[in-house]
Amino acid sequence: MAKSLMIVDDSATMRKIIMRTVRMSGLDIDRTEEAGNGIEALEKLDAAPVDIMLCDINMPEMSGVELVKKVRELPSSVDTKIIMVSTESSQELIDDVIADGANGYITKPFTPEKFQEKLSPFMN
Amino acid sequence: MATSQTEVKSQAIELSTEAFEAFCDDISGMFGVDMECSRQKVCAETIEGLKKRFRKLVAVNSVKAEGALGGTFQLVFDQEGLFTLAGVIVMLPEKRILENRKRGSAKEGEDMSDALAEAGNMLVGSWDRVFRERLDGHGHFVQTSTFIGNPWDKPEEKIGLAGDEEFVFVPYEMTIASYPAFNCGVIFPKTIFDGTFESESEQADPAEEEAQEKTEEKAQEQRVTAEKTDSEEPNTAPKGDSEKTKPQEPAVEKASIEKPAAEENNAEAAAKTKSKDIDTDVSDSAVEEKEVTTDGSKEQPVSETIRKIARSPAVLPGEPVCPATAENPAPGNTSVSLAICAKDIMQKDVVWAGPDDSVQQALTKMQQADAGFMMIGRDEVLEGVVSKSDITAAVSIYLRPVFAKWRRPLDDATLQIKAKWIMSRPVHSIKPDTLLVAIMENMCQLGRRALPVVDQHGKVQGLVTVFDIFKALLNSDEDISIVGKTLQAPALV
Numbered sequence: 130m131a132k133s134l135m136i137v138d139d140s141a142t143m144r145k146i147i148m149r150t151v152r153m154s155g156l157d158i159d160r161t162e163e164a165g166n167g168i169e170a171l172e173k174l175d176a177a178p179v180d181i182m183l184c185d186i187n188m189p190e191m192s193g194v195e196l197v198k199k200v201r202e203l204p205s206s207v208d209t210k211i212i213m214v215s216t217e218s219s220q221e222l223i224d225d226v227i228a229d230g231a232n233g234y235i236t237k238p239f240t241p242e243k244f245q246e247k248l249s250p251f252m253n
Numbered sequence: 254m255a256t257s258q259t260e261v262k263s264q265a266i267e268l269s270t271e272a273f274e275a276f277c278d279d280i281s282g283m284f285g286v287d288m289e290c291s292r293q294k295v296c297a298e299t300i301e302g303l304k305k306r307f308r309k310l311v312a313v314n315s316v317k318a319e320g321a322l323g324g325t326f327q328l329v330f331d332q333e334g335l336f337t338l339a340g341v342i343v344m345l346p347e348k349r350i351l352e353n354r355k356r357g358s359a360k361e362g363e364d365m366s367d368a369l370a371e372a373g374n375m376l377v378g379s380w381d382r383v384f385r386e387r388l389d390g391h392g393h394f395v396q397t398s399t400f401i402g403n404p405w406d407k408p409e410e411k412i413g414l415a416g417d418e419e420f421v422f423v424p425y426e427m428t429i430a431s432y433p434a435f436n437c438g439v440i441f442p443k444t445i446f447d448g449t450f451e452s453e454s455e456q457a458d459p460a461e462e463e464a465q466e467k468t469e470e471k472a473q474e475q476r477v478t479a480e481k482t483d484s485e486e487p488n489t490a491p492k493g494d495s496e497k498t499k500p501q502e503p504a505v506e507k508a509s510i511e512k513p514a515a516e517e518n519n520a521e522a523a524a525k526t527k528s529k530d531i532d533t534d535v536s537d538s539a540v541e542e543k544e545v546t547t548d549g550s551k552e553q554p555v556s557e558t559i560r561k562i563a564r565s566p567a568v569l570p571g572e573p574v575c576p577a578t579a580e581n582p583a584p585g586n587t588s589v590s591l592a593i594c595a596k597d598i599m600q601k602d603v604v605w606a607g608p609d610d611s612v613q614q615a616l617t618k619m620q621q622a623d624a625g626f627m628m629i630g631r632d633e634v635l636e637g638v639v640s641k642s643d644i645t646a647a648v649s650i651y652l653r654p655v656f657a658k659w660r661r662p663l664d665d666a667t668l669q670i671k672a673k674w675i676m677s678r679p680v681h682s683i684k685p686d687t688l689l690v691a692i693m694e695n696m697c698q699l700g701r702r703a704l705p706v707v708d709q710h711g712k713v714q715g716l717v718t719v720f721d722i723f724k725a726l727l728n729s730d731e732d733i734s735i736v737g738k739t740l741q742a743p744a745l746v
Binding site: 140141142143145146149150207208216217220223224227232234236237238239240246247249250251253 | 279280282283342343344367368370371374375377378381611613617621654655657662665666668669
C-alpha cells in the first residue's frame with residue numbers, strides 16, 4: 130500500500146537529494162511533503178499526518194531530536210514512523226533519538242538501497 | 254605513551270588522503286558518479302602562495318577539530334572544483350557545469366551555497382569517520398562555516414587564517430565523472446598539531462573518570478552511613494538476619510556495603526532496575542533482566558511481604574482481626590490485601606492488536622502505550638496474549654541499535670512476523686471478582702506474569718500483571734520503602 134512521506138531538512142538541496150534517492154529506491158510513495166524546519170513540519174503534520182517522516186538532526190531553531198519529541202505528542206502522528214537522516218553517526222546519539230521516539234536512523238552518505246532496507250519494514 | 258607533535262602531523266597528513274578518498278567513495282555511492290583524488294606534494298604555504306594556487310573564487314569549509322588535533326583547519330576547493338561538485342549534487346546539465354567552471358562568478362557560487370554546504374557537511378562527515386577510526390585521541394570534527402568567494406584579501410576575517418602565518422598545505426587533484434581535474438586541499442595551521450595527547454591505554458576517558466570518582470565517593474558515603482547506622486542500632490540482630498528482618502531498610506544500600514566500588518555500581522544499577530519494576534509496570538523483558546541480575550537479598554522486601562501474607566490469616570472486611578502477639582505479630586495491614594479483587598488492581602487500558610498485525614506494529618503500539626503485554630484478538634474476543642519478551646525472542650537481535658552496523662534486510666524481515674505466530678495460547682483469564690490470593694496462586698501455577706480479566710460475557714475488562722500485585726501490596730504495607738528512581742527502558746529497535 131502506498132505511503133505518504135515528509136522530508137524535514139533545513140537544506141533545500143538535501144531535501145531534493147533525499148527525494149530523488151527515495152524515488153530511486155522504488156518504494157511505493159504516493160504523497161510527499163517537505164519542511165525546512167521543525168515548526169513548518171509540525172504545522173504540516175497537524176494539517177495532514179504522514180506515514181513516514183525523514184528528519185535531519187542538526188537544524189536551526191528546532192533540532193531533529195526536539196522535533197521527534199514534539200511529533201510524538203501530536204495525537205494525529207502517533208503512528209508516524211520517524212527515520213533520522215544525518216552525517217552524525219555516534220552510537221550514543223542514535224540511541225538517544227531512538228529512545229526519544231524515532232523508529233530508525235540513516236547515516237549519510239546514503240544510497241537508494243539503504244532507503245529500501247530501512248523503510249521497507251514500514252511499508253506494509 | 255605520549256604522542257609527539259611530529260607524529261600527529263604525519264598521521265594527519267596520511268589520514269587526509271584516506272579522508273578525501275572516503276569522501277570520493279561517498280559521493281560516488283550517493284550520486285552514481287566516478288570520483289577520484291590523488292595527493293600532490295605536501296608543502297609549507299602562506300596566504301600569498303594559496304592565493305596564487307587558488308585564484309579569486311574558492312569554497313572553503315572551516316572545520317573545528319577537538320582531540321588529537323586541536324583548533325580549526327580548512328578544506329579548500331578551487332573554482333572548477335566548487336562548481337563541479339555543486340553541479341553534480343544538484344544535477345545541473347553538463348554544459349552548465351562546464352560553463353560555470355570557466356566563467357562562474359561569485360554570485361553564481363553563492364547560488365550554489367546550499368549545495369556546497371551539504372557537500373561540506375558530507376566532506377566533514379567522511380573526515381570525521383576516518384579520523385575516528387584511525388587516529389588515537391581523535392575527538393570530533395565539526396563544520397563551522399562554508400565560505401564562497403575571495404578570502405585572500407582578509408583571510409583572518411573570512412576564513413580564520415592569519416595572514417602572516419605559515420601553514421602545512423596538503424594539496425590534491427580530484428576528478429568527478431568525465432569533467433577535467435580540479436584542485437583542492439587541506440590547510441593545517443601549525444598550531445593544530447600542538448595538542449599532544451596520551452594514548453588510549455594510558456588516558457582514561459574523563460567521563461569515566463568522573464563516574465568512577467562519583468561511584469567511589471558514593472560508596473564511601475554509604476560505608477560511613479552503614480557504620481553510623483550499625484553504631485546507632487546496637488540492638489539489631491546479627492547482620493545476616495537483620496537484612497531479612499528489616500524490610501524498611503533500603504535493600505540496595507545494605508547489599509552494597511563492603512563491596513568494591515565497581516561491584517557496588519553493578520548492584521546499584523540492578524537495584525535501580527528493580528525499583529523501577531516495583532514502581533511502574535515495565536516490560537516483561539526487563540523482568541527477565543532483573544531475574545538474571547538480582548540476588549536473593551535484593552528481592553527481600555517484597556518476598557518477605559508475600560511470606561507475611563501467606564502466614565497471615567485471611568480476614569475479610571467486617572471480620573474481627575486477631576490481636577497481635579509476640580509469636581504472631583501484626584503484619585502491617587496485609588489482611589486488607591486479601592480482600593482486594595482483580596477489578597481493584599487491574600489495568601483498564603489494555604493494548605490490542607489483530608492476529609495478523611506484524612511484530613513491528615505490535616511493538617510500536619506497546620511502546621507508545623508503555624505496556625508490557627498486548628491482547629491479540631478481533632472484536633474484543635481474546636485469542637492470545639503477547640508480551641514484550643515474546644517479541645524480543647521473535648525479532649533479530651541485530652535490530653538493536655548497538656548492533657546496527659551488522660543489520661541486514663533479513664533481520665528487518667523478522668519485524669514482519671505476525672502476532673498470531675508468537676502469541677501465548679490458550680489464554681488463561683480471571684474474573685473481575687477473583688481475589689488477590691487466587692490471582693497469585695494462578696500466576697504461580699501457570700507460570701504467567703499477567704492474566705487478562707474477562708467478564709461473564711467473555712469481554713476483556715482489563716489486565717493484572719505481577720507489578721499490579723506488587724503495587725497493591727506496597728500500598729497496603731507501609732513498612733516497605735522504595736529507593737532509586739525509575740530508568741528509561743532501552744529501545745528494542
